Amino acid sequence: MIDLFYAPTPNGHKITILLEELGLPYRIIPINIRRNDQFLPSFLAAAPNNRIPAIVDHDFPGGTLRLMESGAILTVEAELHGRFLPAAGHARAQVLQWLNWQMGGLGPMAGQNHHFGQFAAEKIPYAIKRYVDETARLYGVLERQLTGKDYVAGEYSIADMAIYPWVLLHERQQMNMAQFPNIVAYLARMGARPAVQRAYAHGAAFDWEASLDEARLQTLLDA
CATH class of the missing domain: 1.20.1050.10 (Glutathione S-transferase Yfyf (Class Pi); Chain A, domain 2)
Incomplete structure (x- = not known):
């Protein structure tokens, strides 16, 4: 399972497209950047640069991987699953x-x-x-x-x-x-592309009126 810290920005959409194309199980954790959710301590543990997107890949070989930066996430996950990035x-x-x-x-x-x-x-x-x-x-x-x-x-x-x-x-x-x-x-x-359409459906459903506090974010991460 992958936890995706997400808002429907261009960089956020990149990762939902990838995960939908790969068909991987993932859970969206909404980060409302208009209300400064990106500065919550539990988010910063995964994304020290306090920017979305970031992931926590609980099934990564060798142990849980926390990864920020959309380009890095695209590269690492595509390489891991052998799709959308040629090997050599x-x-x-x-x-x-x-x-x-x-x-x-x-x-x-x-x-x-x-x-x-x-x-x-x-x-x-x-x-x-x-x-x-x-x-x-x-x-x-x-x-x-x-x-x-x-x-x-x-x-x-x-x-x-x-x-x-x-x-x-x-x-x-x-x-x-x-x-x-x-x-x-x-x-x-x-x-x-159907995967692109599914990815953008997440963005359409994003609630920009809602925001998290640290306790709620930690509850989501512990679920």
Whole structure:
């Protein structure tokens, strides 16, 4: 059994997609980041950086594994179960390359795009333009990579699970999708996968009005 500390953010969706694709038993422990649940001590034991997602894999070989960072979770669990990450060679290198492209580029830049464009109390035109432009540049990189491909590294992989939740938010990022027909087709292809649909159903059911205290979180972990 895997305990997943989760909120329906792009990084949270990555892990529900993976777990649904792998067909693993897991339990969602909701962490309401709008109400600072991420600073509860029992959560920090699994995620010292106080960010979701994080997992506790109770069946990990050699003993229980506590793991934070979405890219690490995707890599470790895919490798453990022998799916969605090739074991060696060029195919593995391509998947890891595009996973790291998302982790180091698309995610941070689109995240800043979201912040300055949607959430910042002060609208700073320079910052908004900077991150919208950089997001568009990254979409262009992805658009070219998807030419003639169904998935970013050829075969469906953890790289797609990482990328999809970010480009799904293209409207929030002020992207002109007429410029990116390959990404439009990719979004439809990814969204049609049953595991992706099941993963996003968890997000739709998330209660942003509820929050945890330490006692309640500990009760959930002990159950």
